[in-house]
Amino acid sequence: MADENRRSRNRKEWEEHTLRPAKDRAPERDVPFTTVSGMDIGRLYGPEDLGPDWRFEDRLGWPGEYPYTRGIHPTMYRTRTWTMRQFAGFGTARQTNARFRYLLSQGQTGLSTAFDLPTLMARDSDDPMARGEVGREGVAIDSLADMETLFSEIPLDRVSVSMTINAPAAVIFAMFLAVAEKQGVPFAKLEGTLQNDILKEYIAQKEWVYPPRPSLRIITDLMAFCARNVPKWNTISVSGYHIREAGSTAVQELAFTLADGIGYVQAGIAAGLDVDDFAPRLSFFFNAHNDFFEEVAKYRAARRIWARVMRERFGAKNPRSGMLRFHTQTAGCSLTAQQASNNIVRVTVQALAAVLGGTQSLHTNSLDETLSLPTERAVTIALRTQQILAEESGVANTVDPLGGSYFVEALTDRVEREAMDYIERIDRMGGIVAAIEAGFPQKEIADASYRYQQDVDARTKTVVGVNRYVATEDERPEILKIGEEVEREQLQRLAEIRGTRDEAALKSALADLREGASRGDNLIPLMLAAVRRYGTVGEISQAMVPVFGLYREVSVL
Amino acid sequence: MEASRRLRLLVGKVGLDGHDRGAKIIARALRDAGFEVIYTGLHQTPEMVVQTAIQEDVDGVALSILSGAHNYLFPRVLELLREQGAEDIVVFGGGIIPEEDIPPLQAAGVRGIFTPGTSTESVVAWVKGNVQPRRL
Numbered sequence: 001m002a003d004e005n006r007r008s009r010n011r012k013e014w015e016e017h018t019l020r021p022a023k024d025r026a027p028e029r030d031v032p033f034t035t036v037s038g039m040d041i042g043r044l045y046g047p048e049d050l051g052p053d054w055r056f057e058d059r060l061g062w063p064g065e066y067p068y069t070r071g072i073h074p075t076m077y078r079t080r081t082w083t084m085r086q087f088a089g090f091g092t093a094r095q096t097n098a099r100f101r102y103l104l105s106q107g108q109t110g111l112s113t114a115f116d117l118p119t120l121m122a123r124d125s126d127d128p129m130a131r132g133e134v135g136r137e138g139v140a141i142d143s144l145a146d147m148e149t150l151f152s153e154i155p156l157d158r159v160s161v162s163m164t165i166n167a168p169a170a171v172i173f174a175m176f177l178a179v180a181e182k183q184g185v186p187f188a189k190l191e192g193t194l195q196n197d198i199l200k201e202y203i204a205q206k207e208w209v210y211p212p213r214p215s216l217r218i219i220t221d222l223m224a225f226c227a228r229n230v231p232k233w234n235t236i237s238v239s240g241y242h243i244r245e246a247g248s249t250a251v252q253e254l255a256f257t258l259a260d261g262i263g264y265v266q267a268g269i270a271a272g273l274d275v276d277d278f279a280p281r282l283s284f285f286f287n288a289h290n291d292f293f294e295e296v297a298k299y300r301a302a303r304r305i306w307a308r309v310m311r312e313r314f315g316a317k318n319p320r321s322g323m324l325r326f327h328t329q330t331a332g333c334s335l336t337a338q339q340a341s342n343n344i345v346r347v348t349v350q351a352l353a354a355v356l357g358g359t360q361s362l363h364t365n366s367l368d369e370t371l372s373l374p375t376e377r378a379v380t381i382a383l384r385t386q387q388i389l390a391e392e393s394g395v396a397n398t399v400d401p402l403g404g405s406y407f408v409e410a411l412t413d414r415v416e417r418e419a420m421d422y423i424e425r426i427d428r429m430g431g432i433v434a435a436i437e438a439g440f441p442q443k444e445i446a447d448a449s450y451r452y453q454q455d456v457d458a459r460t461k462t463v464v465g466v467n468r469y470v471a472t473e474d475e476r477p478e479i480l481k482i483g484e485e486v487e488r489e490q491l492q493r494l495a496e497i498r499g500t501r502d503e504a505a506l507k508s509a510l511a512d513l514r515e516g517a518s519r520g521d522n523l524i525p526l527m528l529a530a531v532r533r534y535g536t537v538g539e540i541s542q543a544m545v546p547v548f549g550l551y552r553e554v555s556v557l
Numbered sequence: 558m559e560a561s562r563r564l565r566l567l568v569g570k571v572g573l574d575g576h577d578r579g580a581k582i583i584a585r586a587l588r589d590a591g592f593e594v595i596y597t598g599l600h601q602t603p604e605m606v607v608q609t610a611i612q613e614d615v616d617g618v619a620l621s622i623l624s625g626a627h628n629y630l631f632p633r634v635l636e637l638l639r640e641q642g643a644e645d646i647v648v649f650g651g652g653i654i655p656e657e658d659i660p661p662l663q664a665a666g667v668r669g670i671f672t673p674g675t676s677t678e679s680v681v682a683w684v685k686g687n688v689q690p691r692r693l
Contacts, residue, residue: 117573118573131626133572133624133625137625206600246576338674372625372653372655450581450585453586457676457678
C-alpha cells in the first residue's frame with residue numbers, strides 16, 4: 001500500500017520508496033519500451049533529464065523567434081490553421097483537373113500534384129519504358145498542352161500549387177510558368193512549391209536522369225531565376241518523407257534531410273548567390289509516422305538545428321533564412337492492407353503529431369492507399385480528419401502545447417544530438433554529395449529497414465491486423481482502377497501534339513538549350529522557350545544528356 | 558552433388574518504379590536464409606531481367622512491383638522466358654497488387670504473389686517449398 005504521507009524529495013527516494021514496491025507487486029510489461037525507430041524510452045522524465053545547462057531561452061525561446069523550437073509564427077494556428085493540401089493526380093490531365101476542382105470545392109486550401117512514373121523519370125508516355133505505367137500513380141504530363149488542361153479553370157494567382165517532381169522539375173516548372181502566361185498571371189503573383197529535391201532521389205526515391213553535380217547546377221539556375229522573377233515561389237521542398245518511407249529511422253530522416261538542405265545552400269553559395277536571396281524560399285517536407293512523441297520531437301529539433309546552421313554556419317542575416325517551414329504527409333508505409341479502416345486511426349494520430357509539431361501544411365493519407373490510388377470517398381475522410389483536428393479537437397487554440405513537457409524537451413534534445421552526429425559525419429565525408437556517391441545514407445537506411453522488418457516478423461514490434469489481432473475475414477474496400485484507356489488516350493494526345501507543332505522552331509530551341517547547358521547559361525529561360533514550342537518532358541530532358549550524362553546507381557543491399 | 562546445389566534467385570525491379578525497400582528486404586532475407594541472391598538494381602526492362610536470369614542460370618525470379626504496372630510486366634517477363642525456353646524458372650513476386658488481379662496473374666504463370674504485410678519468413682518458406690534447382 002502506498003504511504004499517504006510519503007512525499008519523495010528526489011527521484012532516488014521515489015524509486016526506492018514508491019516505485020520499487022509497486023514494481024514488486026506488479027512488474028512492468030515485458031515488452032521493449034522503444035520508439036518505432038528503436039530508441040529506448042525511459043519510465044519517467046523530470047527536470048534532471050534536461051541537464052544542468054538546459055536554459056529555456058537557448059533551447060526554446062519564444063514562438064516566431066530564434067531558434068524557433070516552439071514554432072515559426074508567434075501565434076501559430078490562432079491566426080491561420082495549417083494548409084490542408086491533399087496530394088492528387090491520376091490518369092490524364094483532364095481527370096486530375098476534375099479531382100482538383102472537387103477538392104477545392106470541399107474546402108481544401110491548396111493543390112498538390114502527383115505525376116505518373118514516366119513523367120517523374122523524364123520519359124514521354126510513348127517511351128518503351130513507360131509501357132503499363134502511364135497515368136497509374138499520378139497524372140501523365142508530356143507537353144504544355146497537358147499542363148494547360150491540368151490547370152484549366154484554376155486561377156493560378158489565387159490557388160497555391162505544389163508539384164511533386166524532381167528529376168525534370170525545372171522542365172515542369174517552365175510548363176507551369178507558360179500556363180501562367182496564358183492565364184495572364186504575372187510570375188510575381190505565383191505561389192507554390194516545387195519539390196525539386198534531387199539529392200533525396202539518389203538516397204531514397206530513385207527517380208533521376210543526370211548525376212548529382214549537373215543536377216545541382218540546374219537547381220541553382222532555378223533558385224537564381226526565381227529570386228529575380230518568381231519571388232514567392234518555394235524553389236525546393238527538401239524532403240525527408242521518402243527517406244522515411246524507404247525505411248529510415250526518425251533521426252536518419254531528419255539528419256539526411258537537413259544534410260541535403262545544407263548541400264543546396266552550399267551549392268547556391270558556390271554558384272555566387274547570396275544566402276539570404278534564396279534560403280528563405282527553401283522549405284521542408286517531413287513524414288509523420290506512428291510514434292507520436294518521436295515525431296513531435298523530430299519537428300521541433302528540425303527547426304532548432306536549421307536556425308542554428310543557417311546563422312552559425314552560413315552567416316544568414318535575414319531571419320527568414322533560418323525559419324524552417326515544412327509540409328507533412330502521414331506515413332504511407334505505416335498503413336496496412338489488412339483491416340484497412342484502421343488506417344483512419346493511424347492517420348489521425350500521425351496528423352496530430354504533425355500539428356503539435358507545428359507543421360505549415362499537411363497531407364493526410366487515405367485509408368485505401370496500400371491497395372491502390374485513393375477513391376474520392378477515402379480522400380474525403382482523410383480531409384475531414386484534418387478539419388476535425390483543426391476545428392473540433394481544440395489543439396489549434398494555443399501555440400506549442402507540448403512545449404515544456406520534460407519528456408518532449410528531453411526527446412527533442414536527444415533527436416537533435418543524434419541528428420547532428422550524422423550531419424557531422426557527413427561533413428567529414430566531404431558533404432552530402434560525396435556521402436551519396438559513397439552509398440552512405442543508402443546503406444544506413446537499408447540496414448534500418450531490414451532491422452524493422454525483422455522486429456515485425458519477430459513480433460517485437462506490433463502492427464495491428466498484420467502480426468497481432470489478425471482477422472480471418474477481411475473487409476474489401478472499393479478501389480480506384482485506372483483503365484487501359486488512359487494510356488491509349490495519352491498516346492493519342494501526344495501524337496497529335498507532335499503532329500501539329502512547329503518542329504523546326506522546337507529543334508532550334510532544343511539546340512539552344514544544349515548549347516546553354518555546355519556554356520553555363522541559366523537554363524530556365526531556355527527551357528521556357530522549348531516548352532512554349534510544345535517540346536515534351538522527354539525531349540527537353542534528353543537534349544541536355546550529351547552535356548550532363550546519365551546517372552547509374554551502384555546498388556547497395 | 559546436383560541435388561544439394563544452393564538455390565540461385567534473382568530479385569528484380571522492373572519498370573520505372575524506384576521503391577526498392579521491399580526488394581532489398583526480400584533479397585537480404587533470402588540471402589540470410591542461405592540462398593544465392595542476385596539483385597538486378599533499379600529500372601530494368603523485362604528483357605534485361607530475363608537476360609540476367611538466363612546468364613546467371615537462376616532457379617527463380619522474384620519481381621517487386623509497386624507501380625501498378627504488374628498486369629503488363631509479369632506476363633511480359635513470363636513470355637520472354639518462354640521464348641528463351643526457360644519457362645521452368647519459377648516466377649514469383651510482390652507489391653501493391655489488388656486481389657482481383659491475382660487470379661489472372663496466376664493463370665499467366667506467376668507462381669506466388671505476396672501482398673503488403675507478408676512476413677519474410679513466409680516468403681522464405683514458400684521458396685523452400687516451391688523452387689527447386691533446375692536441371693542443368
